[in-house]
Each structure stands twice: as structure tokens, then as C-alpha cells.
Amino acid sequence: MAYVAIADRDHEQHLHDPQSFVTKYIWSQDHKIIAIQYSLTAISVGLVALVLSLSMRLQLGFPDTFSFITPGEYYQAITMHGMIMVIYLLTALLLGGFGNYLIPLMCGARDMVFPYMNMLSYWVYLLSVFVLLSSFFISGGPTGAGWTLYPPQSVMPGTPGVGGGIVLMLISLVLFIVAFTMGGLNYVTTVLQARCRGMTMMRMPLAVWGIFTATVLGLLAFPALLVSGIMLLLDALAGTSFFAPAMLSMGEESRHAGGSPILFQHLFWFFGHPEVYIVALPAFGVISDLVAVHARKNIFGYRMMVWAILSIGVISFVVWAHHMYVSGMNPYFGFFFATTTLIIAIPTALKVYNWVLTLWRGNIHLTVPMLFVIGFIFTFINGGITGLFLGNVAVDMPLSDSYFIVGHFHMVMGVSPILVIFGSIYHWYPKMTGRMLDDRLGRIHFWCTLFGTYAIYLPMHYLGILGLPRRYYALGDTSFIPDSAQAMNAGISIAALFVALSQMIFLFNLAWSRKHGKPAGGNPWNATTLEWQTPQTPPVHGNWGKDLPVVYRWAYDYSVPGAAQDFIPQTMAPEDVPRDVGSTYDGREGAHA
């Protein structure tokens, strides 16, 4: 039988209509519901990680004041905070949440191409979260090996959670990778095969490009975590010695011999560095769309942006060992990885320039999403520039394992994507619910978050340059660290509490606006992309009614000279474009003309 393209199929052929509450909202195969399930789960588990970070900050800011956090619990909090934030919040939310919601809508598809597998993806993800969190309730608690789980520490007695904690962590990671693979196959195949008529790859919004490329990175990089996870699990349970070397532990010889901890580090960071871009690329893509919509201007250098996304994706696989300079390596390798690290800054910087150039002479609307966009650009530049410091071997050595690193990666990988996530939720919430989020609460939330996070992380750079080591439960009487460092630590902790509390404004806004928000209409931001052109808001099952949309133009026709409106939707044929009186514009040339 000849293959019938998805865009050519009858509406009825592709539906898996939910029949009951359970199939509509729980065992749902609808990408929008799955996106919301992913997002709510990720945000919930992210709140757990937020509370863990507060417990760490209380200890650091006010040592000897609180008795509820012991050194062991401190390391468990560090470990779980890091892993949850990187994997179970950011990756899950940006790909499982945004990917699921945006890809079919922005590509003009009715759903993901494998809806059943998509549903399974979410439930396996949820299971992985439960397995992870269950380690809080077992004897010994969760692992305290640090989020990198480096052996031999992670499998040796003396490390918190060395029994069940590390095993549950590794099982949870394996489950997460299975879930991600099922979701990732959907995202990639849907982008490649289910785009509507006229939606060429180069007409796709950059959000889709970012999510698509990040998914490909994830599909290729997560196997490295799976490989290292399986081997570490065998070291922990079966007594193998893939990574664990011979050691004397508490006066006794360990059962391991000959393993290579460095091998684990290579495998872990072969996943770990692309992971940075698995989080960053969707954020880059989304921010590109937000900046164009709210500056009423076409994105500057669209092609360059696509190439930059692809270049970053490729180069991200050859920079991993810059996380391992202090582990020791051949100087030529150090030189190689320092060079590739600096090279990856080029396409990244191009993207920053293009965002700024998009803003330049744009009709900037200082909406809440735009505030987050500008906050992101500032923060990403901050975090990116300190990354240039750390990419150089000679500068990295003294700064490694200090608070400079903590400040750097929280700026570039914590605050930056979180600002994008907030901006995106303010931007797309009206499409998801049909109501606007409250504007005033949004502005308060933005300023509290921006100033608060800067009050946390900027001083950390200074503390790091002072030599303040990271991961320490308490500093004690360390002669080279002045007393003022402790005062700064206390200030950082107060800022952290402030930022955490200010997130309650956001959560309240989400809940309150669901019922009481201003009705949004179908396209409140006057945007061009397909998700804003659905017949209903929120979009119903199947997204598009009887006929799939047809795309006639790229995603960034804003403020086109001669057009009557300052945006031309992708679905608008040239002959239908309203023109200014007396204009000779024929509806064909885009905003670059």
C-alpha cells in the first residue's frame, strides 16, 4: 500500500478520541495534556529541589544555628537538588513539557506521530520521579555522592545513601532515559514527518529548531548516562569493578579492584556537557520566538540562528573533558578541549548578538514575557562570560571546586533557562487556558526573581575568587577566608529565601488566573506562528478541526512594510494580506525586504 503522508490523510484516520475523563486527562494520548502532565510533575519535583536548596542555604548562611541538617543530610540535599534540577525539572519541562505542547501545534500536526508511546513516556517519567523520591523514605536515605555520582565515592561506605540510595538513584535515571527516549522519538519523528503543507524546515519557528536539535542531542547523549549508570549499578550490586578501584575503606579492603573512576567521568561528561545544551537549546529557540513577538520585529539572522543551533549541537559533543581538567589529563588534550570550548562560544555569541539586534529599533512591548526575555539575555551573557574563564585550563584550575563555579553554572544553567521557562509560561499560558496571567503579579514576580537571583549568584563569584570551596558543610576556622565571607553567605541565604518565597506569587498567579484571568482570545500577542491560529483556544483534541492548516510564509513576518497589520500569520496567503492604503505590497516579500 502506498504511504499516505500525514498532511494528506483524512481527519478521521488519525484520531484517537478520548472517551472518558480517564482517557482525556489521565491516560491521555493528547500531546497537550501530556505536556501539562509533564510540566506539573516537573514543577512539583522542582519545588522539592527548591526546598532542599533552602536547607543548604540555611546551613551555609547560619552554621551551628539549625540542628535539622547534619553533614550527611547536607550532602544528600546537594545531590538530590542538583540531579532533580538538571534532569527531572529542566530536561523534563523543556522537552517533555514545551516539546510536547509546541511541536505539533507549531508544525501544524494533529498530535505526535506515536501518541501511545508519548503517553507511556510520561508515565515512565512519573515512575522515575517516584523511584527517585522514594529514596528519601528508605533506611540511609538518598545518595549523597554529589549529582555527578562519581565513583568510588558513590559506592563506598561512608557516603550517605550508599546502600539503597545510590541504587534507587541509578534505577530512576535508567527509567528517566527510557521515558526520554520514547518522548524523543516522538519529537524528532513528528518534526520530520508530520509538518503541515508548506511548513518547510526553514519555515519552522526557532523554538521548534531548538527543541528538535536538543532532542537529537539527548537521544545521542543520554546513552552515555545509561552506560555509566548500568555499569555503576553493577559495581554497587554485583561487585564488579568497572569503575571502582581497589581501596582501603574504614580499615578494610574493598571488594573492588582495578576499576577506573576516570572512565566513569568520561562517560558521565560525554552525557553531561551535551546536557547543558539539551537544556539551553530549547531555551535559545523559545527566546528567539518571544523576542520577535514582543519586539514586533522579525528575528535577526534566522538562517544564522538555525546554523548556530546546529553548530552548537555538534560541537557540544567534543567539549566534555573541560569538566575534568582537575582530574588530570594530557596537556594536549587540555589544549584541545579548551579550544573546542572557546569555539563553541562563537555560535553562542552569534545568537546573543542576534537577539540584541532583533531588539534594536524594534517596537519593544515591555510585556511580562519581554521582561523575562531581557532578563535572560543579561543573565546568559553573565553566565557565558564566566564560562570563558573556566574553559581555559590555567584559569579553571584555581577556580575549580570554588563558589565561582557554583555562581557560573547557576547563572548559565539555572537562572537563564528558568527565566525562559517563566517567560514562556507567561507567553503561552493564554493559549493553554484561554486566560491571561495577571500582569501586575507577573511584573512583581519578575523583578523579585531577577534581583533576588542576582543577589544570590553574583556574590558567589566573589566568594569563589576568595577561595571559598564548594560542597563544604561548614567552613570552620579557615585562615585565608575573611569573616566578611560569612556575612556575605548569610546575605546570600536571605536572598535565597526571598526568591523562594517570591515564587509563591507565580504559583498563586497560575492558580488564580485559571479562573479569574482576563479572557485571552485566540491570539492575544498578535503572533504569527501556527499555535496562535487554532480554531479554538485552548486548542481541542486534534488541534485544527476538519482541515490541517496550510503555511504560506516563515514565522517572523512582523512589521512588514506595506502590510496593514504589524504581523502576518503563517497561514495567510499573499492575496489575503491586508495592505496599507496606496501600498503596492503584494504580500509575498517578507519582513527582510
Place this chain on the structure above:
Amino acid sequence: MKVLQRLLAKPWEHAGEMEGIHGGNVAGRPPGRTGLYVFLGVVTSLFLLFSISHQMRSTYPDWTSIAEPGILWFNTGILLLASISLQLASNAALSGSPRPVRNELLAASVFSVLFLGGQVYAWKLMLDAGLYAAGNPANAYFYMFTAVHAAHLLGGLWFLFKALGTAYAEPHDTALPGRIGLCATYWHFLLLVWALLFYLLLSS
């Protein structure tokens, strides 16, 4: 070159141009096949990384080479037969002959289960010889490679059995040739992966 041409397109020009650029038939193949190719990319990455770790670990002084059980050669032949049977089933399905489809699918299923049984027997031979996973990294890699490969084959068997069921219950199901084709591709791939793993086990 086609990809490069696409990436060089200037999408801001020629709005409304629909001829020849994309009419909905994006890749000209069923999504299932694209999905399988993407999945094979993931599995390739997985086994390549396992292989690289094996190559690195095998250079350490505590590595002791082992003589792999001879039954692995037999098992390799069985997996080859399973792969050939599936290819024949796929060819028969495309030509619309239900009976050979059923026979070849049945043969592929039997060969695949036999292969898994043979791998389990190889484990038993290893254990009987006192070659435990914790004893030496070479032993550990043997158990790990065979187990991970078998897990992938087990996943494939789920789809193969479904296709077999359809071949008996609804032999004229129009989706059947496509499904059998996917199974054949997956089996050929797993045969190649096993050949690589077997070579690594033998060579170290």
C-alpha cells in the same frame, strides 16, 4: 546536498510559494520507519559507548582474557538464520503471499527464542567454569554485553510476536508488510551489533 540546500533557503522571501517546496509528504515513508531509524541511532550510540568503555577498560593490568563458550558461535549462526527468515518474510509480505509470510515469521521467532536460550546456556557454562561477574572485568563485560543485547532482542520479539499474530489472524492487513519490514531491519541491526560485541569479546 539536499539538506544543505534546505539550510541555505531564505524563508523570508517568496511567501506563498508552495510549488515544489513541501506538499505535506515530508519524508515519503511511514513515520514508523523514521522512528525506527532514529531509535537505531540511539541504540548505536549506546553500544558504541559500551564498546569504547570496553576498549579502555581492557587496557588495565587487572584484565584477564577468558575463553568465551564455544556455543556463542552456534548462537551467532542462529541469529543469522533469524535475520534471514525475517528478510524472506518481508519479501513474501511485499509480494502478497500469506503462507510463506507465516512460515518465515514462525521460523524467525523460533530462531530468536533459540538464540536467547543459547545465550542463557552460555551464561550457565561461564558460571559452571567459575567465571563470575565480580571475578574479572572481562567476565563482567561478557555478562553485561550479552544481557543488554538480549534485552534489545526481547523488545523486538514483542513486535515480532504481534506481527506473527496478525499474520495468522488477519493475513491481508495492509499494515502487515510494513511491520514485518521494520522487524527485519531491526533484526539485521541486532545481528550487526552482536557481531561487533562478539568480536570485542573474542579479541580481548
